[in-house]
Amino acid sequence: MMAEIIKKSVKIVEIGEIDIDDDRYIFTYGPLPDELRRSIKEIGVINPPILQEKGRKKSYRIVCGSRRIKIAGELGLKSISACVVDANADDFLLLKISIHDNCPGRSLNPVEQALALDKLSRYLDEREIVHHYMPLLGVAESREVLKKLRKVGDLPSALKDGVAAGVLDWHIALRIASLDQTEKDAIMGLITRLAVGPTKQKALLDLVCEIASREGKGIDEVMQPYIESLPATATKAERVRKAEELLKVLNERRYPTLLKMRKKFEMAAAKLDLPGNIVVKHDEDFEKGEICFSFSIKDPSEMGTVIEKLREISESDDFNELFV
Amino acid sequence: MIRFKPVRIFLDRSSEKDDIALQLLYIYDDVPVVTVESEREVIEEAESAEDPIGYAKECLYLRQNKGAKIVACPGTKAHICCGYKILDIATGCGMDCSYCILQSFLNNHVVTIYTNLEETEGELKKVLNAGRSWRIGTGEFTDSLFAESLILISRRLVPHFKGRRNAVLELKTKSDNVNDILDLGPSDRIIIAFSVNTEELISTEEKGATTLLQRINAAVRAAEAGFKVAFHFDPLIEHHGWPDNYRKVVHEIFSLISPRDIVWISLGCLRFPPKLREIIRERHPGSHVLNGEFVRGADGKLRYFRPIREEMYTTLLHAIRSYDKEVLVYLCMESELVWKRVFGFSPLERGGLPRMLDEACGIV
Numbered sequence: 294m295m296a297e298i299i300k301k302s303v304k305i306v307e308i309g310e311i312d313i314d315d316d317r318y319i320f321t322y323g324p325l326p327d328e329l330r331r332s333i334k335e336i337g338v339i340n341p342p343i344l345q346e347k348g349r350k351k352s353y354r355i356v357c358g359s360r361r362i363k364i365a366g367e368l369g370l371k372s373i374s375a376c377v378v379d380a381n382a383d384d385f386l387l388l389k390i391s392i393h394d395n396c397p398g399r400s401l402n403p404v405e406q407a408l409a410l411d412k413l414s415r416y417l418d419e420r421e422i423v424h425h426y427m428p429l430l431g432v433a434e435s436r437e438v439l440k441k442l443r444k445v446g447d448l449p450s451a452l453k454d455g456v457a458a459g460v461l462d463w464h465i466a467l468r469i470a471s472l473d474q475t476e477k478d479a480i481m482g483l484i485t486r487l488a489v490g491p492t493k494q495k496a497l498l499d500l501v502c503e504i505a506s507r508e509g510k511g512i513d514e515v516m517q518p519y520i521e522s523l524p525a526t527a528t529k530a531e532r533v534r535k536a537e538e539l540l541k542v543l544n545e546r547r548y549p550t551l552l553k554m555r556k557k558f559e560m561a562a563a564k565l566d567l568p569g570n571i572v573v574k575h576d577e578d579f580e581k582g583e584i585c586f587s588f589s590i591k592d593p594s595e596m597g598t599v600i601e602k603l604r605e606i607s608e609s610d611d612f613n614e615l616f617v
Numbered sequence: 618m619i620r621f622k623p624v625r626i627f628l629d630r631s632s633e634k635d636d637i638a639l640q641l642l643y644i645y646d647d648v649p650v651v652t653v654e655s656e657r658e659v660i661e662e663a664e665s666a667e668d669p670i671g672y673a674k675e676c677l678y679l680r681q682n683k684g685a686k687i688v689a690c691p692g693t694k695a696h697i698c699c700g701y702k703i704l705d706i707a708t709g710c711g712m713d714c715s716y717c718i719l720q721s722f723l724n725n726h727v728v729t730i731y732t733n734l735e736e737t738e739g740e741l742k743k744v745l746n747a748g749r750s751w752r753i754g755t756g757e758f759t760d761s762l763f764a765e766s767l768i769l770i771s772r773r774l775v776p777h778f779k780g781r782r783n784a785v786l787e788l789k790t791k792s793d794n795v796n797d798i799l800d801l802g803p804s805d806r807i808i809i810a811f812s813v814n815t816e817e818l819i820s821t822e823e824k825g826a827t828t829l830l831q832r833i834n835a836a837v838r839a840a841e842a843g844f845k846v847a848f849h850f851d852p853l854i855e856h857h858g859w860p861d862n863y864r865k866v867v868h869e870i871f872s873l874i875s876p877r878d879i880v881w882i883s884l885g886c887l888r889f890p891p892k893l894r895e896i897i898r899e900r901h902p903g904s905h906v907l908n909g910e911f912v913r914g915a916d917g918k919l920r921y922f923r924p925i926r927e928e929m930y931t932t933l934l935h936a937i938r939s940y941d942k943e944v945l946v947y948l949c950m951e952s953e954l955v956w957k958r959v960f961g962f963s964p965l966e967r968g969g970l971p972r973m974l975d976e977a978c979g980i981v
Binding site: 419436437440471503506507547548549551554577578579580581582 | 664902910914915
């Protein structure tokens with residue numbers, strides 16, 4: 294096995310001797326998991342991390358196990374047991390060990406995927422990364438995705454944190470990154486106050502950007518009244534409801550002619566004073582110019598009344614107003 | 618004048634001895650050439666670029682067209698099509714219009730010129746001699762004239778149509794590259810058609826294309842040489858001040874071109890498949906074309922909400938009719954309902970749109 298050709302020894306290493314800022318093989322990003330913290334607190338570090346000697350005496354870089362080491366340090370452990378590999382070990386092999394150590398055990402977040410892809414690109418061509426490593430990292434096998442996802446590693450920390458925490462979709466984060474700071478803050482403010490998944494995040498961003506462009510305003514200017522109306526703290530259910538309401542309001546602002554037409558139709562339909570068992574609707578988005586009457590009856594004798602009512606409607610002056 | 622100069626040429630092995638390929642390799646003797654065995658290699662190289670479509674537009678792929686050389690316009694479901702036939706000579710073009718549907722339609726975005734023109738001409742002769750009427754164009758998957766001064770393909774096609782009673786060739790362009798065919802006139806069998814838009818939209822949304830005035834001046838030269846001309850207001854894009862801006866375009870056309878030289882004018886509001894939306898956002902971040910009120914049409918494409926389209930068409934129709942009552946104005950890929958609301962009739966009542974167009978250009 295490849296990993297076994299590396300000369301390594303198990304040692305007790307002082308945590309203070311580990312350079313946690315050296316990220317040559319590390320692509321872990323995001324908050325440290327509470328489960329791991331609880332486990333280490335209760336029983337200590339079970340699986341020894343792999344470290345590489347840095348050439349200088351008593352200094353190590355992490356190959357894998359960065360989260361275990363950080364938690365151990367936070368919990369006040371002074372030393373841990375670790376597999377130590379030699380300073381001359383093959384860089385690419387150590388990176389592969391790091392990837393294989395992480396990937397089967399947990400899902401990487403998009404920032405971690407981006408950082409891993411970036412590190413792999415130092416050793417491999419695009420084709421090998423796409424076909425061999427992207428599936429391993431849990432990413433769709435696509436050159437286009439590779440190009441875009443790699444950019445996630447270069448996002449500002451606030452956006453990366455949002456992506457790593459699962460609050461922000463990475464595609465949206467890339468779009469937000471191109472906005473100016475006040476616009477970024479406004480969008481982030483909105484998304485973090487609402488409970489919205491990737492599809493609604495995209496819908497929200499699309500609507501806000503298009504409204505800003507249509508109205509010749511800044512994105513922050515468009516969003517300000519909405520952000521102010523959102524409570525800073527709310528339950529998830531409230532945030533979901535607020536998101537739905539906001540999307541509706543933005544849609545109406547984004548499509549004023551369509552809204553006007555719908556209202557006009559509703560007014561025309563109301564004038565007909567239809568009984569509860571007859572409903573009139575227009576076709577979707579008025580594209581076909583069709584209207585549809587539907588009715589329900591509970592007894593055969595009601596049929597004649599419905600037909601009479603429909604005839605009466607078709608002869609009324611208000612009928613033509615339905616054809617907006 | 619638009620001068621297309623690629624940064625890289627992909628030469629398919631099967632095209633190595635074709636005249637057009639040799640001619641272009643001679644003209645572009647300072648451009649790196651890569652010989653390829655398959656289109657896959659071309660696509661892969663383009664895809665590795667930061668902006669694959671942008672890079673592809675700077676490259677040239679010379680290959681043979683192994684498929685059908687004359688194909689029906691793809692049309693679109695539940696909308697009325699003009700029924701013209703496409704002579705497939707090339708795909709893609711060096712211009713980079715933000716709204717261009719080819720960005721989502723083509724798999725290979727590299728500007729591709731088919732080098733087996735003799736075979737295409739052979740097929741063309743066969744169909745033209747087989748009777749029936751043919752409105753044929755080359756401007757569906759490419760701009761008919763964007764590289765004409767180099768490849769001279771249109772120049773080779775024009776003689777096939779001159780003097781025929783049953784066919785016309787429509788060369789559709791956003792360039793003003795007409796000079797290389799002017800000496801082949803006069804012929805009312807050749808229609809040089811210009812896609813037009815407002816000056817502001819041309820400068821912001823039609824990167825690499827000529828100005829409106831350059832196009833109209835090219836139309837003047839084409840008409841003076843004895844060709845028919847046509848104008849396609851397509852895509853009509855809703856923007857602040859659009860009624861006056863489009864009226865101004867109509868005015869500029871009719872102030873320089875006699876209506877009797879214009880064979881038809883088409884109107885088509887912006888429409889696109891939903892996936893183009895993301896491409897436009899990504900590739901053309903400053904574009905305003907997505908600002909309209911779009912709804913999904915029966916064919917799945919996004920179109921302006923019907924009353925907006927009707928208002929745009931009616932405005933343009935009135936503007937055109939204020940200069941000329943006769944010229945055929947038609948809607949490109951619109952529903953029968955919109956036709957009726959704009960014109961007061963459906964093409965089906967007049968034998969269908971293809972027939973209306975055949976009559977307008979006098980083919981039998």
